[in-house]
Amino acid sequence: MKILVALKQVPDTETKIKVAAGGTSLDPADVKWITSPYDEYALEEGLRLKEAKGAEVTTVSVGEEKAKDVLRNSLALGADNAVLLKSTETGDPLAVAKILAAYAEGKGFDLVLFGNKGFGSDNGAVGAMVAELLGISQANLVTKLEVSESTFRAEREGDGGTEVVEGTLPAVITAQRGLNEPRYASLKGIMAAKKKTIEEVDGAAVTAAMAVSALTLPPARPEGRKLDGDAATQAQTLLGLLRDEAKVL
Amino acid sequence: MILVFCELKDGKIRKASLEALSEARKLSGEAPVAALFVGASCAGSSDAAAFGADAIIKVEGPALGAYSSDLFAAVIADAVKAKGATALLGAATPLGKDVLPRVAAKLDAGYAAEVTSLALVGGKLQAIRPVYAGKAFATVDFTSGIQVASTRPNVFSATECPKAGAVETLPVPAVDFKAIVKEILAKGGGKQDLTEADVIVAGGRGLKEGANFKLLEDLADAIGGVVGASRAAVDAGWGIPHSMQVGQTGKVVSPTLYIACGISGAIQHVAGMSGSKVIVAINKDPEAPIFKLANYGIVGDLFEVLPELTKAAKALSLAK
Numbered sequence: 164m165k166i167l168v169a170l171k172q173v174p175d176t177e178t179k180i181k182v183a184a185g186g187t188s189l190d191p192a193d194v195k196w197i198t199s200p201y202d203e204y205a206l207e208e209g210l211r212l213k214e215a216k217g218a219e220v221t222t223v224s225v226g227e228e229k230a231k232d233v234l235r236n237s238l239a240l241g242a243d244n245a246v247l248l249k250s251t252e253t254g255d256p257l258a259v260a261k262i263l264a265a266y267a268e269g270k271g272f273d274l275v276l277f278g279n280k281g282f283g284s285d286n287g288a289v290g291a292m293v294a295e296l297l298g299i300s301q302a303n304l305v306t307k308l309e310v311s312e313s314t315f316r317a318e319r320e321g322d323g324g325t326e327v328v329e330g331t332l333p334a335v336i337t338a339q340r341g342l343n344e345p346r347y348a349s350l351k352g353i354m355a356a357k358k359k360t361i362e363e364v365d366g367a368a369v370t371a372a373m374a375v376s377a378l379t380l381p382p383a384r385p386e387g388r389k390l391d392g393d394a395a396t397q398a399q400t401l402l403g404l405l406r407d408e409a410k411v412l
Numbered sequence: 413m414i415l416v417f418c419e420l421k422d423g424k425i426r427k428a429s430l431e432a433l434s435e436a437r438k439l440s441g442e443a444p445v446a447a448l449f450v451g452a453s454c455a456g457s458s459d460a461a462a463f464g465a466d467a468i469i470k471v472e473g474p475a476l477g478a479y480s481s482d483l484f485a486a487v488i489a490d491a492v493k494a495k496g497a498t499a500l501l502g503a504a505t506p507l508g509k510d511v512l513p514r515v516a517a518k519l520d521a522g523y524a525a526e527v528t529s530l531a532l533v534g535g536k537l538q539a540i541r542p543v544y545a546g547k548a549f550a551t552v553d554f555t556s557g558i559q560v561a562s563t564r565p566n567v568f569s570a571t572e573c574p575k576a577g578a579v580e581t582l583p584v585p586a587v588d589f590k591a592i593v594k595e596i597l598a599k600g601g602g603k604q605d606l607t608e609a610d611v612i613v614a615g616g617r618g619l620k621e622g623a624n625f626k627l628l629e630d631l632a633d634a635i636g637g638v639v640g641a642s643r644a645a646v647d648a649g650w651g652i653p654h655s656m657q658v659g660q661t662g663k664v665v666s667p668t669l670y671i672a673c674g675i676s677g678a679i680q681h682v683a684g685m686s687g688s689k690v691i692v693a694i695n696k697d698p699e700a701p702i703f704k705l706a707n708y709g710i711v712g713d714l715f716e717v718l719p720e721l722t723k724a725a726k727a728l729s730l731a732k
């Protein structure tokens with residue numbers, strides 16, 4: 164089995180967002196970069212399938228030089244190969260999907276694993292787009308995955324319940340929290356990863372379908388109000404305010 | 413024209429779909445708006461006329477009884493082409509978020525997810541959408557010929573605007589689909605999904621144990637809300653499912669009222685709920701960061717405050 168895992172490099176979840184001069188992008192100063200949290204579940208699932216059934220796991224990231232960090236980390240965790248698709252087109256999910264699909268096309272991957280959403284961009288789109296571009300099946304927000312020779316069965320978080328999706332391979336699966344518990348890299352893995360090479364390829368030339376023209380911070384919330392008195396008084400006051408002042412009840 | 417992919421639930425158009433339809437009507441001005449319905453039965457779709465649909469397009473048949481992402485994507489993309497629509501909107505519901513990116517790729521169209529504001533600039537959509545889980549907002553301009561956007565539930569208003577709603581049907585395309593929903597295992601108890609809820613009562617580690625979530629349910633029932641949780645509560649092994657988690661690695665919600673009980677207000681939690689219109693915090697620690705966000709704060713013991721709130725709410729019969 165051949166498995167491809169798409170990893171996105173994103174700002175750490177603790178990051179306080181600052182807007183860069185120009186007003187259209189994140190100020191990268193002081194940002195710590197990590198693998199997008201959901202992508203860790205995708206990688207872990209690929210590694211588990213490799214251990215259980217024997218598979219070749221390739222990780223891929225679309226980005227610039229620094230994205231090699233997430234690829235290096237994936238090698239330390241047990242990925243067999245890692246590929247950087249060099250591109251600056253990371254703001255448009257369709258452009259990213261086209262670059263990934265162009266790379267995957269014809270390489271015989273049985274599974275293409277994604278996070279369900281890349282932190283920061285929050286599109287939740289690239290996986291499904293790649294599925295469409297490759298003309299293969301998809302299951303998103305997957306919390307349990309079983310694969311056989313030519314089919315898969317996935318449990319996913321659907322509309323108010325757990326849905327079972329069945330389909331044929333090759334397939335795109337996007338990982339939801341709960342799918343597995345990602346491992347940590349061992350010292351041995353980290354040392355071994357240092358010796359492995361990360362393949363670098365120019366990402367396919369694509370035209371973006373959209374561009375960010377402004378990045379702004381949300382308006383500050385108004386100064387709040389603390390309610391006095393004992394619990395019963397606080398409760399009465401609160402309901403009164405919610406009903407008559409805020410008018411939300 | 414703008415085409416709006418609408419969903420029916422129990423024979424009624426989902427509120428989030430009506431919001432998308434209303435927004436399309438508003439954007440469109442005099443230009444036509446069509447509402448698209450896809451399913452085994454489209455009964456109930458005629459209500460779209462009241463919310464601004466000039467045309468109601470139905471794609472109906474037993475083959476559409478179970479959801480298949482590739483089949484539904486083909487149906488929706490075919491409808492966009494058949495109607496010559498240049499913009500496609502749909503609500504960012506679980507189904508909308510699943511199918512719309514796939515449709516966008518099929519149409520070689522840009523896709524903006526979970527938008528909170530829309531405009532037409534030079535005939536093309538311009539969207540504002542939360543990024544970094546709501547820590548910032550991006551304005552995105554489309555350059556593609558067709559533009560696709562999903563609208564975040566509870567942000568746009570559903571306003572009546574009666575139009576003709578002329579009914580048309582389109583055939584189910586003969587697609588050899590590759591994946592389908594075979595069964596639904598655990599139903600979410602019929603409760604509304606957090607992302608569409610108007611009122612959320614959420615609990616964190618301060619609840620001390622899972623059984624105490626009953627206090628939240630009681631209050632939620634009394635004011636017509638649903639219960640959410642922090643990640644600490646989900647991870648504590650109290651039997652609270654991840655589907656109830658609010659935050660960066662849970663659901664991003666935008667209710668009218670969010671009541672945070674025993675939740676400290678960690679940045680990853682706040683990311684998921686800072687878009688709430690009114691925030692109430694109940695916490696015994698006056699320094700808890702959640703108070704920086706709260707419109708109304710109660711410094712106190714939730715085990716004392718919650719029962720009082722429920723009691724008072726019941727007395728006022730606040731549940732809608």
Ligand SMILES: Cc1cc2nc3c(=O)[nH]c(=O)nc-3n(C[C@H](O)[C@H](O)[C@H](O)COP(=O)(O)OP(=O)(O)OC[C@H]3O[C@@H](n4cnc5c(N)ncnc54)[C@H](O)[C@@H]3O)c2cc1C
Pocket residue numbers: 176200615616617618619641642643644645657658659660661662663673674675676677678679680681684694695696697700712713714715
């Ligand atoms: C990558 C990553 C992703 C994450 N994603 C999420 C996410 O999606 N959602 C999320 O919520 N968290 C997320 N977290 C975790 C987050 O950092 C916090 O750990 C978590 O939100 C804390 O939950 P809490 O507020 O319930 O618990 P705590 O921080 O322990 O706060 C408990 C609060 O309860 C109060 N309290 C205790 N007893 C009482 C009482 N009797 N009456 C009133 N108040 C009381 C305390 O004063 C305290 O403020 C994430 C973390 C990481 C690293």
Ligand SMILES: Nc1ncnc2c1ncn2[C@@H]1O[C@H](COP(=O)(O)O)[C@@H](O)[C@H]1O
Pocket residue numbers: 169170171172199201202205223224225226253256259276277278279280281282284285286287288289290
């Ligand atoms: N630049 C990228 N490089 C590699 N994978 C990506 C990139 N952007 C997104 N992805 C993958 O697509 C998933 C969904 O991203 P998004 O649609 O942007 O929310 C992520 O979790 C990744 O698995």
